[in-house]
Amino acid sequence: MRAWTSPEMPALPVVAPPVAVHDTASGRALTTTSDGPALLYVCGITPYDATHLGHAATYVGFDLLNRAWRNAGREVRYVQNVTDVDDPLLERATKVGVDWEELAERETELFRQDMQALRVLAPDAYIGAVESIPLAVDMIERLQAAGAVYRVEDDLYYSVAADPAFGDESGYDRDTMLRLFGERGGDPERAGKKDPLDPVVWRGEREGEPSWESPFGRGRPGWHIECAAIALTHLGPTVDVQGGGSDLVFPHHEMCAGHAQVATGAPFARAYVHAGMVGYDGEKMSKSRGNLVFVSALRNSDIDPMAIRLALLRQHYRSDWEWTDDGLWQAADDLAQWRRALSLGAGAPAGPVVEEVLAALADDLDAPRATAAVDRWVAATLGTDGLADTSDREAAVTLLPVLDAALGLSLV
Known part of the structure; x- marks a missing residue:
């Protein structure tokens, strides 16, 4: 599957500090180091x-990580999936009377357009669930050989007991796991399972659903095995960061880790990094609540994508927060002030701003701190709080590539 076209990322004349990110499993900030490129796997959309x-x-949060690593001198290998066959997609296609493949391609293309507009660096490999079915089949066979898979009627399940580290990623107690497993696509009440938490790795053919041939009979892979197989194939046994929203901590990332660790005997990720949830009208944004604000709708209303990106950057990626129209309009106003200050060419000293922006992003991707540093420079340059400072004749030349490379904001 093709990704979108990446924006050009300027090379900076300075090297940013090593990047530390918060690891969910340990609860600490970790600076991941490994031989070779930094390996990043971020779970993608289900395009319904x-x-x-x-x-x-x-x-955008994981784009900051990609950029911060690159600015620190590391090569990055980034992989993202698209779950282009799954229950929510099939249910949506049936409800609206559209072919599921047509729906998946249409919404995936819209996602590409949104990511390109927001200047998110494209993954090196962008892999659909359908095209990864042979990878999932191979991985299920490896788990079978390890004695970690069993059959319940036409379905195959993975035994969470096969991984001694099960639970280490989320740190949740069993009651919490059972509740979340049921709420997030699991089937804890299924009769015949060895453990209510065991996830399906191969779903036998159901009438009216797409299915594919396999050594296990016709069917399709489970959700967790898909990501684990893609990550292992394209990045190897251990990634630097497994990323996604905080709603993926359990069961998805816990199960991905278990599948991979039983298959390879190696830790799946050096760090598990999770973005917070965004709310609107007092609730987490979700299809079921009907409180979604779409990027494409904002773009089609002539909103500058850079204003959308700046509004997102004003919030720390790990925070739960609420989107507001006021926040978007404030970001648009701020962006106009930034552009005005940069258009002068000269401005307040830029060196300290560069240092602060790069240091903030190396410190668990602290974009609010980085953007606040730019705000102070803009205020000093425009004389918002007094006399304008234009002592640095090369301020704009210095800052523009940093704002682009580090924050992903193109302001020319």
Whole structure:
């Protein structure tokens, strides 16, 4: 599957600090180091609807990580999936009377357009669930060989007991796991399972649903095995960061880790990094609540995508927060002031701003701190609080590439 076209990312004349990110499993900030490129796997969309601001916040957050690593001198290998066959997609297609493949391609293309407009660096490999079915089949066979898979009627299940580290990623107690498993696509009440938490890895053919041939009979892979198989194939046994929204901590990331660790015997990720949830009208954005704000709708209303991105950058990626129209309009006003200050060419000293922006992003992707540093420079340059400072004749030349490379904001 093709991704979108990446924006050009300027090379900076300075090297940013090493990047530390918050690891959900340990509860600590970790600076991941490994030989070779930094390996990043971020779980992608299930394309049954357009990209909303919750999606955008997650992918802009991990775009900051991609950029911060690159600015620190690291090569990055980034992989993202698209779950282009799954129950929510099939249910949506049936409800609106559209072919599921047509729906998946239409919404995936809209996602590409949204990511390109927001200047998110494209993944090196963008892999659909359908095209990854052979990878999932191979991985299920590896788990079978390890004695970690069993059959219940036409379905195959993975035994969570096969991984001694099960639970280490989320740190949740069993009651919490059972509740979340049931709420997030699991089937804890299924009769015949060895453990209510065991997830399906191969779903046998159901009437009216798409299915594919396999050594296990016709059917399709489970959700968790899809991501684990893609990550192992395209990145290897251990990634630096497994990323996604905080709603993926359990069961999805816990199960992905278990599948991979039983298959390879190696830790799946050095760090598990999770973005917060975005709300609107007092509730988390979700299809079921009907409170989604779509990136494409904002773009089609002539909203500058850079204003959308700046509104997202004003919030720390790990925070739960609420999207407001006022926040968007404030970002648009701020952006106009930034552009005005940069258009002068000269301005307040830019060196300290560069240092602060790069240091903030190296410190668990602290974009609010980084953008606040730019706000102070703009105020000093325009004389908002007194006499304008234009002592640095090369201020704009210095800052523009940093705002682009580090924050993903193109302001020319």
